[in-house]
Each structure stands twice: as C-alpha cells, then as structure tokens.
C-alpha cells in the first residue's frame with residue numbers, strides 16, 4: 001500500500017518532485033537512474049535516451065528477445081514527459097518568450113503561475129503574461145512569461161517549464177494532487193514492477209520502456225520501435241501501455257485502475273485484452289474498471305502500429321493536462337490551469353495489475369480456449385433442439 005509503504009512513497013515523491021517537459025526529461029531520468037542504481041536493477045539508455053529497465057544493454061535486450069520461449073516478453077511502456085514549454089528568448093530581464101509543447105489548459109491563462117527549470121532543476125517562477133493558441137484553440141502555441149524570483153542566470157533556450165501550484169505534489173485524503181501525474185505515475189508503476197520482480201528473485205521476461213516526448217506524438221517510443229529490435233524475436237512480445245487518462249463516465253477516480261480496451265485512435269489486442277481482463281477479475285475483483293479510454297491516445301497505439309500485440313492500463317486522471325475540468329484545490333475556473341489529480345488507491349491497484357501481468361503461464365497464446373470450450377458445451381446442450389426443426 002502506497003500510503004503506508006514509506007520507501008515506495010518516497011520513490012514516488014522523488015519522481016513527482018522533478019521538473020519535466022517534452023524533450024526536457026533529464027531531471028526525472030536522473031532520479032530514476034539513481035533509484036535503479038540503489039536497487040541494483042539493470043538498465044541502459046537507448047539511442048533516443050529512453051530508459052530501458054530490466055536489461056543492462058542492447059545485447060541483453062536482443063538476447064532476451066532471441067531466447068526461445070512461449071512466455072511473451074512484456075514491454076511495459078510509460079512516458080517521462082508532461083506538457084510544458086521551452087524558453088525561446090529573453091525579451092528583457094523579466095520577460096521570456098516561450099514555445100508550448102503538448103496539450104494545455106485553454107482558458108484563464110493570463111496570470112497563470114508557471115515554474116521554470118533548466119538542466120540543474122527548478123530555477124524560478126513566473127506568470128503567463130500573454131498566450132496564443134494553436135489554430136484549433138485546443139492548446140497553447142506560444143506566449144510571454146513575466147519571470148520573477150530567478151535563482152540563477154540562465155540562457156533562454158536552456159529554460160523549460162509548466163504550470164505550477166502550491167507544491168509539486170500533495171495529498172488530500174486518497175487524492176494525490178500534482179503538477180504532473182501524466183505519466184510519472186505510469187513510470188513509477190514500472191519501477192515498482194521491476195523492484196517486485198527483483199525482490200521475488202524471479203528471472204522474468206520483463207522490459208520497462210520509459211520514454212521521452214510522448215506528449216507531442218510518442219516521439220521517444222517511435223524512436224525506440226524504429227530501432228527494429230523486435231524484428232527477429234524467437235518468442236512472443238506483449239506491449240503493456242501504462243497511462244493516466246482523462247476520467248470519463250465508467251472510469252472514475254478512486255474506483256480502481258482501468259483495463260483500457262482502446263484509446264482515441266485504436267482498440268488494443270483482442271485476445272490479449274481478454275486474458276488481461278480475466279486476470280483483473282481475479283486479482284482486483286470489483287476494484288477495477290474497464291472501458292475504451294478515448295479522451296486521448298497513448299503509446300499503445302504506437303506499439304500496435306509497429307505490429308506488437310498490446311494491452312493497456314489507465315489510472316483515471318482529474319484535470320487532464322492541467323486543464324480545470326474537475327476543479328478542486330488550486331484550480332482556476334473551468335478550462336483554466338489546475339493541478340492534475342489521481343487516487344492513491346488506484347495507483348495501488350495499478351501496481352497490483354502490472355505485477356499480475358508478469359505471472360507465468362497465462363494463456364496469451366490461446367486466449368479463447370475457455371470460451372470455445374463453453375461454446376461447445378452450449379452446442380452440445382442444444383444439439384437435440386438444433387436438429388428438431390425446421
């Protein structure tokens with residue numbers, strides 16, 4: 001349990017404490033690397049600087065893929081970035097122009113508080129003075145920030161940032177409020193799964209892929225898939241996409257993680273999703289949800305496009321992409337800047353599901369065997385009636 005497990009809680013805090021934005025994930029990468037080193041979990045960075053967890057090199061990765069087995073290699077995918085901006089140029093000592101990357105709140109932007117960071121971490125705060133939207137009006141394009149409390153001199157193009165609130169994260173009952181749950185919660189769950197396997201001393205077919213720049217179109221994941229490291233496998237591969245996803249009717253905050261049947265673009269692998277859904281019924285009976293989470297798209301869609309059978313899990317997310325949809329503490333009025341929030345018990349459920357997905361001998365290769373057995377029983381039962389007419 002996350003609230004009572006102090007070390008797990010501290011790992012999550014360390015991650016949420018870091019600034020991150022698309023292409024500016026270095027601080028989170030640093031923290032994740034230090035946790036992996038402390039816990040002696042092998043990892044390496046791929047050429048796009050995604051973190052690959054569970055194997056120590058490309059050679060080991062390929063070796064795992066080329067080991068003959070019926071057990072699929074599970075590739076858990078979550079991203080390390082969150083929508084934010086990059087500094088463009090100092091207009092004067094106090095005004096910085098910026099370019100936004102990814103989704104964003106769409107109203108009440110002027111005066112919105114932002115944090116600033118560079119490669120050494122947070123370096124100040126500011127307020128949005130002017131924001132222009134992209135043509136669809138669905139996200140910020142660019143604008144100007146009035147900067148205050150800059151703690152050191154920084155080059156404009158070294159600065160990045162995002163919307164800021166009273167703290168990087170805080171708890172209110174079961175709810176965790178933060179500048180960025182999406183998708184640091186998913187990344188945390190992958191780390192916890194790696195730790196669980198390490199503690200169980202299981203040599204498991206596990207790879208964690210912690211990606212960069214998902215918010216602008218799965219760029220890190222695509223760069224990884226383009227490496228072609230899956231092309232000559234001697235065993236099945238199963239992608240497991242982990243996301244926090246905009247809460248929707250039937251995917252409510254606090255009612256458990258969601259067996260994600262699909263996203264805005266795609267439905268995921270039918271047979272594997274059946275196996276996964278039955279697994280969720282067994283390990284989280286009455287404490288999970290199940291639906292297409294079409295409030296956004298996820299890296300599961302990229303994995304599917306690259307031919308990898310994919311299942312997905314979502315943690316329902318309030319104030320998706322810092323847009324005040326559900327409101328709450330520190331939230332501006334509708335569609336203005338707001339902290340994201342998730343339920344801690346949903347995160348616990350997420351970690352249970354990711355561990356369960358690693359169980360050996362699940363029927364990934366023959367997901368419909370039980371169904372066909374039941375269909376045949378039905379056929380037998382009604383065999384006589386079937387013959388009776390016309």
Ligand SMILES: [Zn+2]
Nearest residue numbers: 182183243244
């Ligand atoms: Zn995300």
